Amino acid sequence: MSYGFSFLEILVSEKTMILSCIVFVICIGALGFYRKKLSVTMKTVLTIIFIITTIYLMFIAWLIIGFGSH
Numbered sequence: 001m002s003y004g005f006s007f008l009e010i011l012v013s014e015k016t017m018i019l020s021c022i023v024f025v026i027c028i029g030a031l032g033f034y035r036k037k038l039s040v041t042m043k044t045v046l047t048i049i050f051i052i053t054t055i056y057l058m059f060i061a062w063l064i065i066g067f068g069s070h
Contacts, residue, residue, distance in 0.1 A: 024053040
């Protein structure tokens with residue numbers, strides 16, 4: 001028996017998905033509108049966060065398409 005939250009439950013929770021969508025939009029906005037004002041370090045950090053959230057959202061889309069109800 002497992003008690004508490006597992007990693008998979010946190011990964012597919014609605015709150016995590018909503019948070020990742022918000023972070024994704026913020027990264028796109030910052031990299032799109034403020035790219036000349038941002039330092040190289042901030043651009044790198046935002047790009048890494050953008051890549052991680054993109055992979056996460058693609059994983060969620062794969063789960064929904066592959067294992068969703070027919």
